[in-house]
Amino acid sequence: MSFVIQLMSGLAIGSIYGLVAVGFSMIYRAMGLVNFAQGDMMMVGAFLGYTVLATFAGAPFWLAIVGAMLGAAVLGLVIERLAFRPSVKRKADQVYLVLLTLGIGIVLSNGARLIWGANPVVYPTPLTHEIVVVAGYPLPAVYLYIAVVTPLLLAALHLFFTRTWLGLALRAAADDPETAATFGIRAGLTSSASFAIATAIGALAGVLYAPIAFVSFDMGAIGVKAFAAAALGTLGSIPGAVIGGFIIGLGETFGGQLIATEYQDSIAFAIMIAVLILRPTGLMGARS
Amino acid sequence: MSRQEAQAKPMAQAKPLTQAKPLVGALPGPRSRGAARPAGRAWRPTETQRDWLVFALVMAVAWLLPVSLGGFALYLGLIVAFHAIAALGLQLMVGVAGQLSLGHAAFMGIGAYATVILEKRFGLSFPLACLGAVALTTAAGLLMAQLIRLNGVYFKIATFGFGVIVHQIIANWVSLTGGTAGITGVPPLTIAGYALRTRLDLFIAEMVALTLVYALLLRLSHGRIGRAFRALGQNETAARSVGIPTDAYRMIAITLGCAAAGLAGSFMPHVFRFISPESFTWHESVVLLIMITVGGLGSLPGAIVGAALLVVLPEYLRDFAQYKMLAYGVLLIASMALMPRGVAGLLADAARRLGRRAS
Numbered sequence: 001m002s003f004v005i006q007l008m009s010g011l012a013i014g015s016i017y018g019l020v021a022v023g024f025s026m027i028y029r030a031m032g033l034v035n036f037a038q039g040d041m042m043m044v045g046a047f048l049g050y051t052v053l054a055t056f057a058g059a060p061f062w063l064a065i066v067g068a069m070l071g072a073a074v075l076g077l078v079i080e081r082l083a084f085r086p087s088v089k090r091k092a093d094q095v096y097l098v099l100l101t102l103g104i105g106i107v108l109s110n111g112a113r114l115i116w117g118a119n120p121v122v123y124p125t126p127l128t129h130e131i132v133v134v135a136g137y138p139l140p141a142v143y144l145y146i147a148v149v150t151p152l153l154l155a156a157l158h159l160f161f162t163r164t165w166l167g168l169a170l171r172a173a174a175d176d177p178e179t180a181a182t183f184g185i186r187a188g189l190t191s192s193a194s195f196a197i198a199t200a201i202g203a204l205a206g207v208l209y210a211p212i213a214f215v216s217f218d219m220g221a222i223g224v225k226a227f228a229a230a231a232l233g234t235l236g237s238i239p240g241a242v243i244g245g246f247i248i249g250l251g252e253t254f255g256g257q258l259i260a261t262e263y264q265d266s267i268a269f270a271i272m273i274a275v276l277i278l279r280p281t282g283l284m285g286a287r288s
Numbered sequence: 289m290s291r292q293e294a295q296a297k298p299m300a301q302a303k304p305l306t307q308a309k310p311l312v313g314a315l316p317g318p319r320s321r322g323a324a325r326p327a328g329r330a331w332r333p334t335e336t337q338r339d340w341l342v343f344a345l346v347m348a349v350a351w352l353l354p355v356s357l358g359g360f361a362l363y364l365g366l367i368v369a370f371h372a373i374a375a376l377g378l379q380l381m382v383g384v385a386g387q388l389s390l391g392h393a394a395f396m397g398i399g400a401y402a403t404v405i406l407e408k409r410f411g412l413s414f415p416l417a418c419l420g421a422v423a424l425t426t427a428a429g430l431l432m433a434q435l436i437r438l439n440g441v442y443f444k445i446a447t448f449g450f451g452v453i454v455h456q457i458i459a460n461w462v463s464l465t466g467g468t469a470g471i472t473g474v475p476p477l478t479i480a481g482y483a484l485r486t487r488l489d490l491f492i493a494e495m496v497a498l499t500l501v502y503a504l505l506l507r508l509s510h511g512r513i514g515r516a517f518r519a520l521g522q523n524e525t526a527a528r529s530v531g532i533p534t535d536a537y538r539m540i541a542i543t544l545g546c547a548a549a550g551l552a553g554s555f556m557p558h559v560f561r562f563i564s565p566e567s568f569t570w571h572e573s574v575v576l577l578i579m580i581t582v583g584g585l586g587s588l589p590g591a592i593v594g595a596a597l598l599v600v601l602p603e604y605l606r607d608f609a610q611y612k613m614l615a616y617g618v619l620l621i622a623s624m625a626l627m628p629r630g631v632a633g634l635l636a637d638a639a640r641r642l643g644r645r646a647s
Contacts, residue, residue, distance in 0.1 A: 034441050083621065092628075095388050098444065099581050100624055102574055106617030114614070224448065224570075231445045266456045269449030276438050276446060 004137050006253055012143045012212070014249020015150040019205035020226030021233065021241035022157070023198035029174045029236035030194035031088050034098055037079075037105035038202055039223015044108055045072045045203020046215045047116050053124050061127050061145065068207045069200040076199030079104060080192055088191070105220065113217035120214035128211045142211040149208060153201065157238060166193060174236070225252070225265065228272040234282030243283060247271065330646075336510050339588075343506055346589045347499055350596075354491060362487050364600055369494035370555040372595040373501050375579045377548020379591035380505055383580050384514070385541035386521030387436075388444050391451020392576050395546045397458055397568030399425045399553025404471050404563060405464065414477045418554040422547055428454075429546025433539040451573055459565035470564025477558040484558075494555050498592075501548060505588055508544075517541055521586070571613070578616055582623045584630025593631050 020042050027035045048071040049064035056063070087100055122128055130141035161167040173180040173190040181187065205226075206219075213219070229248045233240025248268045255267035279285060333341060350372075354365025374396055381387050399421045406417035435446045458465050465471065477484045477493060484490050508514050516537045519527035528534045557563045575598060583594025602612050627634050 028441070034444065087624075093386075093585075094440070095382060095386060095585065096624060096628070098388060098390075099577055099620060102577065103617045103620035103624070106574070106613055107621065110611070110614035110617060113610070118610070221570075224452070227445050228449060231442055235441060260460070262460045263456055266453040269446075269452050273435065273446050273449055276442050277435075280438050280442065282442070 005139070006257060007250070008137070008139055008143060010250035010253035011246065012140075012146050012249075013253065014246035015146050016205050016209045016222075016245070017226045017229045017248050018242040018245020019150065019153070019208070020202055020223050021230035021245050022154075022238050023201040023205075024226055024230040025233075025236050025238055025241040026194050026198045026201075028230070030170060031084065031191050033084060033088065034094075034101065034235075035198075036098060036101040036227070037108060038198070039220035039226060040105040040108040040112075041072060041076065041199045041202040041220075042206040042209075042223050042226075043215075043217065043220040044075060044112055044206070045069070045199070046206030046210045046219065047112055047121075048072060048203060049207035049210060050116070050121055050123060050215055057124075061125055064123075064125075065149070065204060065207050068203040072203030073196040073200040076195040077192055079199075080195035084195070085188065085191060109217050109220050116215075116217065118217065120216035122214060123210050125211070140212060142208065146208050149204070153204065154238075154242060161238075170194060225268045228268050232272045232275040232282055234284035237282070237284040240282060240284035247275075332643075339506060339510070342589050343502060346592055347502065350498070350592065351495055355488065362491060364603060365491055366487060366494060366559045368596045368599045369491065369498050370552045370559065371576070371579065371599055372552075372592045373494075373498050373555075374549045374552035374576055375583070375591040375595040376498075376501055376505055376588060377545040377552070378576050379580045379583075379586070379588055380509070380517065380548070381541050381545030382577070383584075383586040383591070384509060384521050385517040385538065386524070387538055387541050387545075388447070389432075389542070389545065389573075390444055390448040390570070390577075391432075391454070391573055392545070392549055393568045393570070393572035394451040394454035395425050395428060395549035396553035396556065396572070397454060397565070398428050399550030400556045400563050400568070401458060401465055401471075401553075402550075403554035404474055404557045407475055408471070408473075413481075414479055414554075414558075418551065421554040422550045425550025425553070426543055426547040429543040429550075430539070432546065433542040436535060436538045436542070448570070451570060455565060455568055455570070458568060465565070468565055470562060470566075471557070472562050474557045474561045474563070477555075490555075490558060494559075497551060497555070501551065502588065502592070505544075505548075509588065513537070513540065575616065578620045580630075581620060582630055584627075584632030587630065587632035590630050590632030597631070 020038055023041070024035060024038045027033055027038070045068045049068035052064045052067035053059055053061075083100060083104060084097075087097060092100075127142055127145075131138045132141045132144060133139075159167075161171055169180065169185045170190050170193060172183070173185050173187065177187055177190075180190075202223075206215075209219075209222075225248055226245070229244035230241045231244070232247060233242070233244030248271060251271045252264040252268045255271075256264040259267065275283065350365075350369075354362045354368075374392065378389065378392050381389060402421035402424045403414075403417045406412045406420050407414065410417075412420070432447060432450050435443055435450075438446055459468050461467070477490060479493070484493055509517070516527070516532050519530070519532055520534055520537055520541070524534055556567070579594035579598050580591050581594070582597060583590030583592070598616070602615075605612070605615065608615070623630060629636070
């Protein structure tokens with residue numbers, strides 16, 4: 001009984017980590033940038049969804065998803081344009097870029113604190129408390145959304161990267177920017193597009209996560225586990241990010257149950273470090 | 289640099305060396321400046337002499353200013369001093385050798401808790417407890433240094449994970465650390481039977497440690513190890529190609545940085561008379577990184593200036609306490625956009641301009 005519920009909650013939280021990790025991986029692939037602000041982008045997305053639900057009373061949940069994704073995409077574009085592109089262009093050092101993303105993360109989380117307040121908020125939607133009974137197991141209703149939206153999004157991403165010009169252009173530029181440039185794919189375009197898509201996916205994760213938890217300015221901290229997920233599934237690999245998300249989600253749920261729930265974060269990172277020691281470039285990395 | 293770090297693309301490793309950044313000062317070569325100076329020109333200090341002049345200047349201000357102002361300034365001096373020790377270690381590791389650590393506060397935590405526990409539980413005097421704490425953080429640093437086999441980005445995320453794990457152990461091992469409630473009633477710092485009860489006594493003890501650490505790291509950075517560290521920081525592939533054993537030097541840099549954090553941590557409980565896991569979160573690691581960035585990445589005196597700025601400024605902006613982290617974030621972004629070489633870089637430029645005008 002409780003095993004199935006644990007399994008479901010592990011899979012649900014794993015999907016959230018996986019989604020944030022996908023955005024993290026996309027930005028890394030496009031710009032070689034380790035974006036430590038990704039968790040905070042997720043937090044901003046969750047708050048944008050809250051604003052949509054609070055402003056339009058009775059708005060359906062999908063509207064919050066769409067609104068948050070659009071708003072976050074715009075924010076992502078602005079941040080990419082103002083902060084990252086100039087630094088990447090002048091070939092700033094990695095240490096420098098990491099600190100820049102940290103700074104942006106701090107500004108985002110504390111800016112959100114100014115806008116939405118320091119107290120956690122709860123989504124004003126019935127979904128927050130709704131329980132559905134699936135095959136005799138009571139589960140939060142939002143799990144159904146997660147179970148439907150996550151595969152849909154991954155399928156859409158797959159189509160995007162294999163069937164559309166922009167998706168192919170992004171992949172080409174990630175593999176070989178110089179050659180891609182000779183085919184008319186500008187570096188600015190690829191980094192803008194990657195950033196917008198990555199922040200939108202982060203926002204989606206935030207909105208889906210919100211009904212399970214509270215929305216607060218420091219919820220970006222759970223995004224750090226998405227880094228663990230992206231790293232153990234090899235940075236830059238989208239399937240790797242999703243698999244990593246599930247490994248971390250299930251690992252911390254069951255590991256927390258076995259050892260102690262206070263150590264959930266440690267378990268997540270211990271799993272990551274153990275995997276990386278065995279496979280230094282992650283699960284999807286080339287065997288050296 | 290970024291693409292080279294993705295090991296998934298092994299081709300990047302074979303990037304032609306012509307594209308490598310020049311290894312300024314990495315290789316021992318003829319001392320160009322000073323030696324071939326034409327006679328009759330005004331005396332120009334060599335790089336080494338200049339660094340020691342700055343050392344004397346910074347240390348003079350650091351010793352005299354808090355003491356002469358006294359009171360609250362002296363208390364701030366206590367806080368600046370141990371942060372400066374940690375920032376110096378981090379500067380060597382991150383700014384000079386290019387080994388980014390995102391969990392540095394955890395090592396301060398190990399040092400702080402080890403010191404207090406050795407003093408309270410085992411009744412050791414401070415020098416012994418401090419020695420034990422530094423030994424323990426060095427061992428922990430050596431353990432983390434084993435992760436250098438992970439490539440670039442993966443190592444950074446692993447250091448972050450290391451910090452999280454250490455913090456959670458401190459916060460949850462209640463029987464040893466008191467859990468989230470922390471440890472109160474820290475005994476006064478005692479050296480050779482003499483208890484340092486006043487702020488001034490404690491300040492002198494801290495400043496002796498800071499001066500020694502600064503002198504040691506400065507000496508080190510002018511020697512063979514320092515040159516190897518700088519080569520690592522500028523271009524690891526190129527450093528390896530000229531025969532520098534990069535793995536060994538990376539481990540040395542990481543271990544030294546962590547040992548300095550441990551030493552800094554062992555003073556911390558005596559300054560506050562209290563420690564709790566709150567002081568060693570991921571935020572504190574970021575604050576340490578901001579210190580060295582604002583001060584100027586790669587500059588040892590910059591680390592001390594950065595520590596002073598980030599401790600003193602918030603104290604005078606108490607009314608805006610809720611904006612503190614926001615201000616830190618803006619400060620971090622602005623300092624990297626406007627002064628990529630930090631306060632130290634600005635001062636160095638100003639000094640050079642003055643020097644040119646004088647000659």
